[in-house]
Amino acid sequence: MALIWEKKIKGVTYQVITAGSSVRLYTNKVFHSQWNPNAVLCGGVWDLLLLPAFMLAKPTQIKNVLVLGVGGGAVIRALSHCLGPNNITGVDLDATHLSIAKRFFGVKTIAIDQSRIKQAHNKAPKVKSLHASTVSAQHNNAGPIECRLVHAEAKAWLENNQTKYDLIIEDIFKEDDKGQPIRAVEASVEWLALLRKSLTKKGLLVMNFEGQASWQKAKQTAKKQGFFNSDDSAKYINCAKLALPQYENRMGVFSLCPLDKRLLPTHAKMYANVTQAKWDKMGYSITPYKI
Template identity: 35%
Template sequence: MAVIWERREDGVLYQVRRQGARMRLFANGVQHSEFHPKRLVTGSVWDLLWLPALLVDPARLRRVLILGLGGGSLVPPLRALLAPERLVAVELDAHHLAVAREVFSVVQPGEQTVLGDAVAWLQAYDGEPFDLIIEDLFAPSNEAVSRAVPADKAWLATLERHVSDHGTLVMNFGDYTEYRASHAGDAETMAAWSSRFRLSCADCHNAVIAFTRDPARSIHLRRRVQGHPELGKALRKGKLDYHIRQLD
């Protein structure tokens, strides 16, 4: 892979490496984002973060918030599948945001990107709730994959407060053990949600957990994937690798 962009700051080496048309963002050797200009599917953890949007009717997910944009891997599939009326993405790391805007060039006019702390931003937010919140807050300086924000009761309550009455919350954990040890794995803490799902893939150890306000079933997601021309083709060819299990 050729290095096409590189920055170093505060002991963190940021690189974008390209192989063919595929580009990957690394920080201290840990991959944080991936982008292909002609494909929605990466075959890895980034697919798990947008797939839960298909658990419910995508037409109802009009307002989308991404906490932890990274290089912006999620933006093209969310735009293609949901065509949201509003898309906001918050990213703490200026270099990641620069990659999303200038190297991957995934941000389009009308889509709002914010350089700042996602926790502080959401705690201060006083606008309409979001129909889909994707929380993907990982520390860019770590040489191992780990959450930057504990999934404790206070943070979970903040997230819940800003999800609409029919909305979906997606959270990324380093592995299933981390999820189970957190308050997000506590049924009493998460009692406001009707359905819970775990998404995983062979390419990573991450456990992506989706919570829906309305009752949902994994078969609805699969049918929507199968009915989409590009996603259905990727699924049949084994390029869209995901496993989903309902936790209720």
């Protein structure tokens, strides 16, 4: 590993470290995020931010993305690399994180190889499920992705925003008195309602929780309020929990269209070049729910 950049700003130490083909961000010595174009899924907790999109019948239906809590921008790079949405907006309160994302993680207007994604569709094997048509779907994006980074407090920014998104990734954390990461915004009725309001009619919401208790409380709130109910939502999975054994984090997923965990290995291979053998070794835990 090689330390390529380090700076202390207002008592916070930022480090950017390379390890092989990967670039890593450490904030106060906490491993914050990692990007490796040769291993988009690498067994890190940030994998869990991307995987919910692979539970959709057509992941490339995601055209407009909002990321609340950019960090190093690993999930922006992953989404750009795998799915090529038309627009990605990243919001972060830490201006240094945004600078690092642009300078070291390559988060900017990102040109991608659209032919690579089309070839993935064409070469992928058929899947025998109610979503089998996914495999033959064509990727319709053209040209570079428009990526906009915004220095702002996420809640205040979202309250004034009128755009709706196909995918919202909410990954907003701060440090407690002991320097441990905790959620910066409580998953209250008001916050969940605001996030839900900002989704399109078939939108997907992914939220990072520091542990099981925090996730369970948010799931019960969403269920009680009926935020993700529709006329036919009782017929399909519209919620999921993702986890990895080495992390306390729980990734909560709320959807306004069907989720299917059976699609994950196929779509991981199609979009992230993960073989079935590698997938089996990853150790992802995915628990589906109807709420």
